[in-house]
Amino acid sequence: MNVRVKFRKYGNLKYIGHLDVMRYFQKAMRRAEIPVCYSEGFSPHMIMSFASPLGVGLTSNGEYMDVRVEESPSSAEAVSRLNAVMVEGIEVLSWRALPDKAGNAMASVAAADYDVRFREGYAPEDGWQERFRIFMGRPSVTVIKEGKKGSRELDIRPLIYDWNICGDVIFLQVSAGSASNLKPELLMKAFSESEGMELSPFSLMIHRRELYADQGTEEKRRLIPLEMLGEEIGRA
């Protein structure tokens, strides 16, 4: 059975990179005595895959991974068993059975929600919120994207599905996943340049709120949180 796990990464765990979070969960599954399936061979590893790596320095309320288990306790029990072996900084939010035909988390990702803020002392001059609104009103935002085959120009405006500003927090809903992934930093860099300043590496505090799959059509998106593709497992 494949299970989708949603978790939150907060506080000091933002300093832990993606690969280490994977290692962390492999050990946590064993501590919680969840019977995860292993690959064959002399050095078997857990069958486990993550939706979308989160960079060091970011926090998130919407992280996902899929695991294959031999059998599963109820969702409520799995969540509580896992949370009993977590450290401060990681909390499991849901545990849901995936239907057989569901794609894996990574392949399903289509969009992501982010909260972006400027760190104290790094914000542009006063009134930047208004200028951000004007900036977002542009029909296109062209950035230079460095790729493996050299750099190329890219219009990222169509990759932003939704946005708003509330106080000092910029909310962004952007395209994510393997097809076209927009990192919020890229947009903020373009905005900073329009402000005539360079975005220093520590300017932003970014928090991921959710990851979505797209269940709509070519014409119309229908974004649903990745966890909604799975089903709650009741008590046997």
Next chain:
Amino acid sequence: MRNLALSDEILLTVDKPARYIGGEVNAVMKDPKTVDVRFAMCFPDVYEIGMSHLGIQILYDMFNRRDDIWCERVYSPWVDLDKIMRERKIPLFALESQDPVKDFDFLGITIQYEMCYTNILQILDLAQIPLMASERTREHPFVIGGGPCTYNPEPLADFFDLFYIGEGETHYFELMDLYKRWKASGAPREDFLKMAASVPGIYVPSLYTVSYHEDGTVEAMMPVCPEAPAKVQKQVVTDVTNTYYPEKPVISFIKATQDRVVLEIQRGCIRGCRFCQAGMVYRPTRERDLDMLKKSAYAMLKNTGHEEISLSSLSSSDYSRLGELVNFLIDEFGSKGINISLPSLRIDAFSLDVMSKVQDVRKSSLTFAPEAGTQRLRDVINKGLTEEMILTGAGQAFEGGWNRVKLYFMLGLPTETEEDMKGIAHLAEKIAERYYEIPKDQRNGKCQIVVSTSFFVPKPFTPFQWAQMCTKEEFLHRAYVVNHEIKDQLNRKSIKYNWHEADVTVLEGILARGDRKVASVILRAYEKGCLFDSWSEYFHNDLWLQAFEECGVDMDFYTVRPRAMEEVFPWDFIDIGVSRRFLEREWKRAQKGTVTENCRQSCSGCGAAVYGGGVCFER
């Protein structure tokens, strides 16, 4: 949320910020207001290495079982953070509370190898604790050293308030209780040091004076007060079964060097190789009970979630119930995706059988440590491994599908001749020949033999403590002889040869058998920027040479000088149980090439029986 000592900006700038945030699984948190003693336990190297050390995990667990003590961890900040902390005067902090180490009651430093000595000064310096013990006041923590290098603590004597000689499980609580009494009394710092000196195993360097002969050798070491014993007795745990062993070791977020459960099956070694310090100072050999090991294995795997368990000991094949233990591990955990790793096994039919069950034969290699190239020299060093045993073991392994072999040797051993050096090449050649005896269609491609030589460093409390060390040039010459001989042989394409750095070996030799005069050099080297000397990319031999020069300390005095049988050594004030008489006898037998039987064949009366346990009382 726990507050961190370092800012977000710093943590996002440095490599692997996880090294500095604490908060790992099984890390112990306490309320500082509820404890009487705060103990910072330090391994003076980078986090991933320090976190892999079993001894600290044992003591961390032991201390934290007491409600009135909070033991936390400290490691060396890596060079990137080191620079930032100096620039911004950020005091070194402990990982759990993130509080400055300078406010602790104790800073305990485990001293595992000589090349970490400058890192010890870094720890003190960043912690803003005076480097010299004599400059510390009541406001500062007591700095206490432990671990293998404390069997000659003299080069570090100026920097430590106390040393704990031997195994920490025995008398630490006694020391803590004395400390609490002293702290409540408001008495001067010196008073605690005197009280501590009466605890078995505690050495307080400031309570001794050393006088020297004109030639620079030690004349005598005298206690300056009645509390300090003339001889400090090494402490050992007699019953290694009913003692402290951590069931919940701390698990790092980033991959530690030992990212696995470590099961220490025994302490000590019955063999008595004459170059080996561990084999002497951990005497007598003491085995842990099988049931205790089984229970520990369960508990530790459950509490850590590690995917691997490894046995630890100096010579696992000598554990009397190894077969039962290994089969238990395979049966119990093998099917649950747990890897079982079995280092330090002698290659024979039994070990090959087990190894074929727990690892991929084609990907793993066989390890032999003959240490010397000829039987004559192996007799000198008392290494009971014969050519026949090696060739038989390798032959069986080759038939079983293995084709990789690692061979470890030492160069510069006492009495070594050119024939012994060439013998290294010849032994590797014979192993290759043995491989190619297997018909071509039945073997697994070419064989790969990796020969590695380290350079011999005479260590205190070994029969070779009198030995002269080679010069750097001589070491390199010997490596050249080996290399040349290998390249001259038929199977040279199947044999790869690596040798160790010679500069660092010479320095290790000086620090290993150094006296109090060497302290000034360590300090000078540190001031010149030496740090992380055990990392070849950060080792600056030129700075060390300048430091010796400037301090007027003669390197050769500690390395190549012949030592008379009756010379008083700087470490002679320590009593490790093994008698000086035994070491002298072994040194003489070595020169004659006479082998001494291991503790299970017959007792040689080394003296370690005074501890009243272990192998000495098996029969």
